[in-house]
Amino acid sequence: MRTGLRIEIRGTVQGVGFRPWVYRLAHELGVAGRVHNHARGVTIAAFGPAATLDRMVARLREPPLPARVRELVAAPIPTEPGEEFVIVHSAEGGPRTLSIPPDLATCPDCAREIADPADRRFGYAFTNCTSCGPRFTIATGVPYDRPATTMAPFVMCPACQREYDDPQDRRFHAQPNACPVCGPQLALWDRDGTPLDAREPIHAAAERIKRGEIVAIKGLGGFHLACDATRDETIAVLRARKHRDEKPFAVMVADLPRARVLAELSAEEEALLASPERPIVLVRRRVGGRLGAVVAPSTDLVGLMLPYTPLHHLLLAQVGGPLVMTSANVSDEPICADNTEAVQRLGAIADALLVHDRVIATRCDDSVARIIAGQPTLLRRSRGYVPRAIALKAPVARPVLAVGAQLKNTFCVAVGDSAYLGPHIGDLDNLAAFGFFETAIARMEEVLRVTPEVIAHDLHPGYLSTQYARDRSAVLHVAVQHHHAHVASAMAEHGLVGPVLGVAYDGTGWGPDGTAWGGELLLVHPGRYERVATFRPVALAGGDLAIREPWRVALALVDDAFDGAAPLARIPAFARIPARSIELVRQMIRARINAPLARGVGRFFDGIGALGLRRTHASYEGQLAVAWNLVAAPDDHGAYPFDITDEATLPAIDLRPLVRGVVADLLDEVAPAIISARFHATLIRATVERVRAAIAIHGRIPVVLTGGAFHNPQLADGIRRGLADLEVHVHGDVPPGDGGIALGQALVADAVARHG
Ligand code: ZN
Ligand code: ZN
Ligand code: FE
16 A cells, blocks of 8 residues: 655765665655755655555665765655656755765766776866765855855756756766866966966876975865975975974875885774775874885874875876875965965965865865774864764754864854864964854854854863854853863763763863863763862973973973982983073972963873983974874883872872883983883873772763873773773764864853753
8 A cells, every 4th residue: 555754864965966866766666756955954755555665764774875864754644646756956944954965085986987088077177976076165055056056157068967967877966066068177377376388287287296396286175285295305395385394294195005105004094094084094104114204204103195086186196106285374374275365375385386266165174083992083073074963962952152272273063963063273373263263153154054042162261262252142151161171072972961080181271270271080960070180280381382392391390200309410301401491490480480380181291201202392282292102112011100199189190200210210221112101001090090089989980081182092092991891982073182172162051051
């Protein structure tokens, strides 16, 4: 007997070939009815025998990637006559769930076409289909249809239109569908923006790169600066022009076999590199490999990625070797995305620009990921992942905007039971980044058709994000403590309602007492928290200067541990520091002038790393911390002692015994690898002990590890092993560092909005 079913589907179901797949499925099963897109997702009306409709529902739950079904609700409806199944055009209206997918890496079918001289898309840099291509970065509104993208000005040629209209075609309703006849075109410009007579712009750009030039290349979410990754002298020029001393550059290689030549890859790392999201994956460089040390000075960790647009495939095929592909910006400004802006901002860095005439609607930097504790962990969640929703355990009471922190900023909009983290904005302390922050928030609100009623921000009054939040009108503003937000972001990711014990280890975050927090154990319910342990603080002489000059932290640690009677003359890290500078730092600490106390676990890595590595300066934040982690010997070499002392009724992990142990080992000329291993083991033991002490009081509740210090795989692994009998969660889809904090702010603000 013929019955009817209305099937509501939510998830990543627009712009990924979902409707044509439903169409083909209906034809295969002999089901009549219709399917249409709307702002909340996809709705199907299906008519046929009940058993057939059941089979259809079962199949619908598992669509081919990259489509994903998050929620499927089926309800009976009266049957209708007719034998056809049709695709109905998108209907306007109905707010609140964003079904725009993230940008997708070129699929194997499209990659084959551009390499096939017989194909009409041979060598065409903007080839895409329903399984791949730009999405979020070209979307200007919802529903996600061609008129609401930056492909709107390109009128499809008859051949493309036929593909677009044919439900059996791979390009049926592929919104960015294009070909050399009708689609976007490349051009090669000189640094002043003057078009160069390059009939084959990709070939000409490749020739320049092979000659040792730097070429700015317009990609999916912005420009890259590209050059030959094996030419040390070119990379040195790039560093000088970009004002970037030592921070590693990302490298793009044509395929996995070529990646294996440069780095030692695990199976998990290879899978992550080849995933449709195509993040930059941090991996260990192969010793003595082809990648010059200049790509990533004084670290063995390099960021590799595989091509994710046809342009990348074509370019790498011409260049052959690995390319440096670094975000095109000066220092901490946002990634450059507009052609005119590129000439202004990149003209002094690049020798030429490879541009095109498809507009980037929203900038989106490359994402960065690393395998931590055997799982992919996003360290920067942006292109390829944004704006995929994070499903919340319970819907938010009112729409929330959370504006994130100051550094590595991302924002988050939560509506219903979905949270949308925005693209990586970067450090808000420059004007350009702040402008990007404002426009990206406006765009997200526009595509979600939402006006946030609750606005969440950091407790720090000086953050530009905080000031932006306060300037906006809302029903409720909620200030969220930094580490509370870190823990809440892990709770949101794992659907934990609390209470949980949160191990929040990072660089710094404003505490309600006006001091910098950074190594905190918190008992967290969504809307509130209690601090259960911290670290004995260390003075940062010179404030932020101490982050660039970790010897200052090292000196403070050593003086504290030895009561000022440390054998400084025999500690190598201080050998090159003038006595006058040492005296000055000591005076600052004694007089408490510009020497704020910090508890950031990152600072202990800096300071002890400086001692162990015999280094005094860092050219970017966290440089020594990463190096200190990488040097650690893998085997068990024991640990140093530590104390628990009271910090105004709060137990504090006191690392003075550790510092004395480190100094003793240095004087005994113990290898840095072993000192680092012992340092890690001590932090792990101290953390495990404090967590167990808290569990003894508060019961067996889940534990989450969060904060930028958990970019360190050894720390996360070690604590997990030490707490193997407990439920311990680490981050995966949401960054452990400040790039994930907005999600936690949103969750906390919602809880406050509910319960006051
Ligand atoms: Zn494709
Ligand atoms: Zn065409
Ligand atoms: Fe943080």
